[in-house]
Amino acid sequence: MDDRIFSKRTLFWLILIGILSFAGAFIASVYQDKLIQLSSYGANSYSESAIGHKAFTKLLKQLDFRVRISQQTRSGFNFSDVKLVIEPESETGLSDALSGFSGVGSLIVLPKWRAQQDPEIRKWVKLVELRDPSQVENVIDYISTDIELVRSGLDVQAENFTWDTETFTLNEQITLLGPQLIAGDSDLIRPLVYNDNGVLLAEVIKPGFLYDIDRTWILSDPDVLSNHGLDNGGNAAFMISVLDALTLNKVGGVIVDETSHGFASEPSLWRKMLEFPFAVVTLIALCSVLLLAWSSMSRFGAPEKTDKAYQAGKEFLIGNTAELLAFGGHGALMLRHYVDRSLHSVATNLHAPKELEGPALLVWLDRVGHARGLSFKGSDVIKKAEQHYTSNSFNVLAAIKSAQDIHRWKQEMLHGTG
Structure with missing residues (x-):
């Protein structure tokens, strides 16, 4: 009588399928970023539209910055990291993104545009319009109610920016159309890049503001780092200089926050086990347990008769x-x-x-x-x-x-x- 549950051929195929499945899961985990790509048309790091930031994060990675796009609010950082909160939707979103973070620096980029999705190419925008000033001021109020928003007409070309030469070494001017700037008292912000109309980049020096973070900078206009703004070499060079200064020449890592855009995802072992590619490993483990249980079960029905019956005596x-x-x-x-x-x-x-x-x-x-x-x-x-x-x-x-x-x-x- 053969007590084996599976034939040798069946066992061979089960082992082969298990090996191939494990290898596939391993390869998928290595190339996870290329296999799984979120798509969006808004002002976030997943967006390829004109107002998106995907080109900015790709540029940082190509220049060997340690970049991580984060969907976690209060975990997953080192004390040498810098957090970027780019165009948060509201004061609450900005507060949640920075709450609990302790790092060498943070960069707050004010929101500017509201977009309408293109129905034909859904990752692009059909129409953009300026946000209502009150929405931008609501985000500014998280820092201080005494900081003012300064806007010019959309046909105005920003020019003649001056920058703090101790912080930046720039060889090209920044190019902005319809600039969005800020203004505030010298006891609230220290201008780093500015012109006669207002401040583009400033360091927040308000006493007691975000004491867990070594220094916090505020960038008033997101166009310098958006997909369409990086076409200008001066804008790209400027943003690289900003990140060089904040990370102390790439000593620290860069965390690009996406929780303020609705992409929050708190760590969960059970949810991670059901997400690709880890779901493949979970499926393999489940199949292994089922096969083990099957092989351990007694057969159904009457007992099989042996070739030689047992006798007494x-x-x-x-x-x-x-x-x-x-x-x-x-x-x-x-x-x-x-x-x-x-x-x-x-x-x-x-x-x-x-x-x-x-x-x-x-x-x-x-x-x-x-x-x-x-x-x-x-x-x-x-x-x-x-x-x-x-x-x-x-x-x-x-x-x-x-x-x-x-x-x-x-x-x-x-x-x-x-």
């Missing part, structure tokens, strides 16, 4: 024991012991003369057996057994038959042939 027990001993390589020795003990037991119980031994004892026992009506001689049975255990090759089946014959002779000698 000493004769069967002796034969089965003989098989086990022969399997262990001790068959000949045990048959010899069994012959000696059986002969001694019969002679003792029949009160054979003590001086009789060997052939003489067998002759005496044969006479007693003949008198008791035995149809065979004990000497023949015992001599046949001696031939088996003294032979150079031990025949298990013949030895078992001899042991059974000796047992039968012993029973008939002691208890009669009935």
Whole structure:
């Protein structure tokens, strides 16, 4: 009877499928960023539209900044990191993004545009319009209600920016159309990049503001880092200088916050197990458990009949024991012991003369057996057994038959042939 649940061929395919599935899950985890890509048309790091920031994050990665786009609010940062909160939707979104963060710096980029999605190419925008000033001022109020928003007409070209030369070394001017700037007292903000109309980049020096963060900068106009704004070399060089200064020349990492745009996703082991590519490993583990449970289950229905039915009685027990001993390589020795003990037991119980031994004892026992009506001689049975255990090759089946014959002779000698 074959107790295996699976055939060798089935087992081979199961192992092969398991190996290929594990390899696929490993490769998928390595190239996860390329396989899974969020798409958006708004002002966020997943957006390829004109007002999106995807080109900015790709530029930072190409320049070897340690960039991570974060969907977690209060975890997943090092103390050497810088957090970028770019165009948060509201004061609450900005507050939640910076709450609990302790790093070397943060950059707050004020919102500017509201977009309408293109129905034909959904990752692009069909129309953009300026946000209502009150919405931008609501975000500014998180820093201070005394900081003012300064806007010019959309046809006005911003020019003649001055920057803090101790912080930046720029060789090109920043290009902005319809600039959005800020203004505030010198005890609230320190201008880093500015012109006669207002401040583009400032350091917040308000006492007690975000004491867990070493320094916080505010960028008033997101156009310098948006997908369409980075076409200008001066804008790109300016943003790289900003990140160089905040990260202390790439010593720290850059965390681009996306929780303020509705992409918050708190860490969860169970949710992670069901997300691609980890869901593949979860599926493999589940299938393995099911197969293990299946192989451990008892079969249904009536028990299968074995080729050899089990019997009761000493004769069967002796034969089965003989098989086990022969399997262990001790068959000949045990048959010899069994012959000696059986002969001694019969002679003792029949009160054979003590001086009789060997052939003489067998002759005496044969006479007693003949008198008791035995149809065979004990000497023949015992001599046949001696031939088996003294032979150079031990025949298990013949030895078992001899042991059974000796047992039968012993029973008939002691208890009669009935």
